[in-house]
Amino acid sequence: xxxxxxxxxxxxxxxxxxxxxxxxxxxxxxxxxxxxxxxxxxxxxxxxxxxxxxxxxxxxxxxxxxxxxxxxxxxxxxxxxxxxxxxxxxxxxxxxxxxxxxxxxxxxxxxxxxxxxxxxxxxxxxxxxxxxxxxxxxxxxxxxxxxxxxxxxxxxxxxxxxxxxxxxxxxxxxxxxxxxxxxxxxxxxxxxxxxxxxxxxxxxxxxxxxxxxxxxxxxxxxxxxxxxxxxxxxxxxxxxxxxxxxxxxxxxxxxxxxxxxxxxxxxxxxxxxxxxxxxxxxxxxxxxxxxxx
Numbered sequence: 172x173x174x175x176x177x178x179x180x181x182x183x184x185x186x187x188x189x190x191x192x193x194x195x196x197x198x199x200x201x202x203x204x205x206x207x208x209x210x211x212x213x214x215x216x217x218x219x220x221x222x223x224x225x226x227x228x229x230x231x232x233x234x235x236x237x238x239x240x241x242x243x244x245x246x247x248x249x250x251x252x253x254x255x256x257x258x259x260x261x262x263x264x265x266x267x268x269x270x271x272x273x274x275x276x277x278x279x280x281x282x283x284x285x286x287x288x289x290x291x292x293x294x295x296x297x298x299x300x301x302x303x304x305x306x307x308x309x310x311x312x313x314x315x316x317x318x319x320x321x322x323x324x325x326x327x328x329x330x331x332x333x334x335x336x337x338x339x340x341x342x343x344x345x346x347x348x349x350x351x352x353x354x355x356x357x358x359x360x361x362x363x364x365x366x367x368x369x370x371x372x373x374x375x376x377x378x379x380x381x382x383x384x385x386x387x388x389x390x391x392x393x394x395x396x397x398x399x400x401x402x403x404x405x406x407x408x409x410x411x412x413x414x415x416x417x418x419x420x421x422x423x424x425x426x427x428x429x430x431x432x433x434x435x436x437x438x439x440x441x442x443x444x445x446x447x448x449x450x451x452x453x454x455x456x457x458x459x460x461x462x463x464x
Contacts, residue, residue, distance in 0.1 A: 172372075176202035179228035179349070183304055183320060184311035185341045189234035192343075198249065198374040201230045203349040205366045206301070211258045211277055218262060218275045227314040227323070229302050231347025238344040238377045244305055246346065247334040249372040251298035253353045255282035257365035266362035267443055280353075280365055287353055287365055294354055299330045300371060301350030301364070304385070308340040314349065316446045317398040321385050323350065324449050325359050325442035328387050328394055336378075336386040346375065362444040384412045392455050398447040405450040406438055413452040421462035431458075 178190035193199055208225040210216070238244055261276040263269070286293035302314050304321020317324045321337050329335065337344070351369035387394035395416055397408025413436060417428035435458045441449035 172198055172200060174200040174202060175230060175233065178230065179204065180231055180314065180347050181224070181228060182311040182313045183229070183306050183322060183345070183347055185306040185345065186311075187232050187306070187345065189232045189343060189345060192234045192236060193375055195235065195237050195375065195377045198372065201348060201371045201373065203230045203300070203351050203369045203371055204228050205258060205368045206350045207258060207366060209368070211279065214277055214279055216277055218260065218277060227302065227350060229314045229347035229349035232306065232345035233347065233375070234343035234345060235375050235377060236343070238339050239342055240340055241381050242339040243378040243380050243382050244337045244339050244344045244346065245334055245376040245378060246303065246337070247374040247376075248300065248329070248331050249374060250331050251300065251351065252370040253282060253296060253298045253351060254368040254370070256280055257282055257287060257353045257367045259363050259365055262362055265444065267358070267360045272361070282353055282367070296353050297327070297330065298369065299327050299352050299355060300348055300369070301325045301329070301352050301355070303329060303335065303348040304346070305337045305339060306341050306345035314347070317449050318447060319384050319398075323445050324385065324396060324398070325350075325355065325364075325445060326387075326396065326449060326451060327355050327357060327441070328389065328451065332390060334388045336382060336388065338382050338384070339377075348373075358440050359442040359444055383415075384408060386412070386416065391457070392453045393459065394451050394453045396441070396449060396451050398449045400447060402440065402443060402448045402450060405448045409450045409452045410438065413454065417454070417459070417462075421459060422464075423462050
């Protein structure tokens with residue numbers, strides 16, 4: 172199995188030369204730096220000293236053979252190994268309560284087999300990837316920003332055992348990933364999770380079908396995602412995608428799929444701190460199966 176490391180991008184862009192080429196069905200390991208690119212090593216390090224041009228790197232781009240515009244890129248996350256320590260903090264001007272918490276703060280958290288050290292207590296490790304996506308259709312998009320291409324989704328469901336599906340806009344898809352978290356709650360409300368470097372094992376594949384927004388298939392549920400300038404808009408995009416998914420994959424009409432969403436799906440907030448907000452809608456596979464065939 173190959174290990175992909177040493178090539179990072181700070182924006183997802185169709186014009187960036189790919190660092191690696193992989194075959195459909197291939198499994199690889201990707202070394203991803205934390206969102207601060209290793210610049211914070213102790214509680215004494217300050218946010219003022221950060222080189223902001225080095226923030227939010229993503230390992231890539233990865234060219235996937237046979238991926239063509241109109242296809243769907245499948246990315247199965249097999250394993251995420253987090254690296255200690257993790258970094259968290261408060262960034263002035265960032266976070267949902269930024270007007271109340273405007274003093275910069277950096278905290279480095281040790282991580283071991285017992286969990287994450289947090290103010291003398293242990294919190295569980297639930298690793299996830301914050302930023303993952305393909306080259307967007309039009310202009311380059313910073314890795315800090317989510318959209319129809321994926322990007323900085325900061326969605327806790329992007330974890331081992333799930334398969335992410337992305338619309339392919341350009342030949343090879345140009346996949347990139349980074350911004351690992353050892354733990355994140357829905358909303359990521361202060362703007363920073365337990366930020367970690369990772370070794371992430373993933374399998375990539377290609378489907379000859381078309382989708383418009385990222386999807387997640389878990390062990391027992393399907394999840395649609397939406398990102399927009401405000402949370403209501405993000406919810407609307409995610410819901411529209413779920414209505415489309417249900418009406419395209421069951422015997423339900425769009426009207427009946429919309430009604431089903433009101434009684435059998437869950438709408439959740441992924442993050443409220445990035446340049447675009449992200450929401451998601453999930454449905455249990457057992458519900459979908461009732462309306463198939």
